[in-house]
Amino acid sequence: MRLYTYYRSSAAYRVRIALNLKGLSYEAVAVHLRKNEQNAAAYRAINPQGLIPTLTADGHAIGQSLAIIEYLDETHPEPPLLPPEPHARARVRQIAYVIACDIHPLNNLRMLRHLKDRLGLDDDALTVWQHHWMVEGFAAIETLLADSPDTGRFCHGDTPGLADICLVPQIYNARRTGVDLAPYPTMTRIEAACQERPAFAAAHPTRQPDAE
Amino acid sequence: MRLYTYYRSSAAYRVRIALNLKGLSYEAVAVHLRKNEQNAAAYRAINPQGLIPTLTADGHAIGQSLAIIEYLDETHPEPPLLPPEPHARARVRQIAYVIACDIHPLNNLRMLRHLKDRLGLDDDALTVWQHHWMVEGFAAIETLLADSPDTGRFCHGDTPGLADICLVPQIYNARRTGVDLAPYPTMTRIEAACQERPAFAAAHPTRQPDAE
Numbered sequence: 287m288r289l290y291t292y293y294r295s296s297a298a299y300r301v302r303i304a305l306n307l308k309g310l311s312y313e314a315v316a317v318h319l320r321k322n323e324q325n326a327a328a329y330r331a332i333n334p335q336g337l338i339p340t341l342t343a344d345g346h347a348i349g350q351s352l353a354i355i356e357y358l359d360e361t362h363p364e365p366p367l368l369p370p371e372p373h374a375r376a377r378v379r380q381i382a383y384v385i386a387c388d389i390h391p392l393n394n395l396r397m398l399r400h401l402k403d404r405l406g407l408d409d410d411a412l413t414v415w416q417h418h419w420m421v422e423g424f425a426a427i428e429t430l431l432a433d434s435p436d437t438g439r440f441c442h443g444d445t446p447g448l449a450d451i452c453l454v455p456q457i458y459n460a461r462r463t464g465v466d467l468a469p470y471p472t473m474t475r476i477e478a479a480c481q482e483r484p485a486f487a488a489a490h491p492t493r494q495p496d497a498e
Numbered sequence: 499m500r501l502y503t504y505y506r507s508s509a510a511y512r513v514r515i516a517l518n519l520k521g522l523s524y525e526a527v528a529v530h531l532r533k534n535e536q537n538a539a540a541y542r543a544i545n546p547q548g549l550i551p552t553l554t555a556d557g558h559a560i561g562q563s564l565a566i567i568e569y570l571d572e573t574h575p576e577p578p579l580l581p582p583e584p585h586a587r588a589r590v591r592q593i594a595y596v597i598a599c600d601i602h603p604l605n606n607l608r609m610l611r612h613l614k615d616r617l618g619l620d621d622d623a624l625t626v627w628q629h630h631w632m633v634e635g636f637a638a639i640e641t642l643l644a645d646s647p648d649t650g651r652f653c654h655g656d657t658p659g660l661a662d663i664c665l666v667p668q669i670y671n672a673r674r675t676g677v678d679l680a681p682y683p684t685m686t687r688i689e690a691a692c693q694e695r696p697a698f699a700a701a702h703p704t705r706q707p708d709a710e
Contacts, residue, residue, distance in 0.1 A: 352595055373569070387599045
């Protein structure tokens with residue numbers, strides 16, 4: 287398998303964690319987002335959105351990090367990234383989608399460039415923007431986690447899964463941009479538990495070959 | 499089952515289609531987004547994001563439309579909304595997530611209000627904004643559909659599924675805001691095939707009890 291990745295892309299970071307949790311080796315191909323390598327015709331040919339990540343496996347190219355992770359979970363079931371029971375699976379996916387749909391695409395590099403280039407936002411305004419969507423989403427996630435008996439050492443029970451895979455890169459982004467994480471003690475407690483696991487630690491942006 | 503819905507929410511529209519395809523009856527509870535009923539404490543108690551839709555079933559409340567649809571597919575397997583083979587499932591989820599992650603959350607009511615209230619965008623600027631993200635995503639989806647032998651009468655083969663469920667409400671939004679759909683003949687051909695199906699037709703915003 288080959289993963290087209292960028293060290294600081296949180297969508298790629300998710301897939302790196304999933305691959306590590308599954309114990310799968312892969313060839314990492316760095317695509318430098320700030321140098322716009324994602325818009326090269328050769329990359330667009332495998333990912334028409336020009337977004338990171340893409341996984342190629344068995345002659346297929348899969349874009350969208352959560353499509354990749356569900357694929358990995360279906361083709362390599364152990365250890366599972368989703369619990370077996372449908373309500374529990376829905377709970378885990380709901381938390382994952384709060385991040386993957388309602389936080390991250392509003393704050394990624396593509397969006398920040400658009401806000402700067404088209405709407406003229408300066409760096410301070412971009413930070414306000416990013417914090418706004420993180421705080422909105424984090425408040426909901428903290429409630430979903432803190433109010434549920436299903437929350438364990440990780441977002442769901444005592445083994446890490448899809449929700450944790452989305453949570454850790456989003457908290458990394460939050461720290462980078464200076465979000466106050468004090469209102470989210472359950473989230474940060476779970477993040478600390480994740481960081482103790484080699485699968486999460488090895489996927490960290492600073493540990494990637496293309497880190498700057 | 500009870501679905502908290504709003505006639506013009508495209509995320510709720512997706513779930514209505516899925517419920518209809520499965521032949522499941524449900525109680526529709528209208529939550530009026532423009533009157534901010536989604537922010538009432540009673541609704542926030544079942545959906546801490548204050549977003550539509552929520553499905554309640556067997557004492558559980560599920561937020562996030564795609565988490566609901568995967569749940570429905572797991573608990574009511576016939577007819578399936580995802581194909582059986584993992585690469586095919588990944589393809590369908592990829593198309594669905596292009597819409598659910600990279601178009602819709604950038605253009606929903608929550609975002610448009612933010613752009614208007616915080617950044618002072620006027621109606622023309624809001625339309626430019628919406629079109630931009632739709633055109634970006636539609637170009638990718640058209641390529642994914644037109645270039646693949648897996649595309650049939652619907653996004654994947656000859657039965658409607660998760661990708662079609664996301665596509666139809668997004669094209670409804672595109673028409674409402676005046677996007678030129680001529681560059682996307684595969685998408686509009688599939689949308690027309692969907693509209694012939696009673697499950698899609700009955701889920702249309704204008705056919706809902708809370709339609710204005």
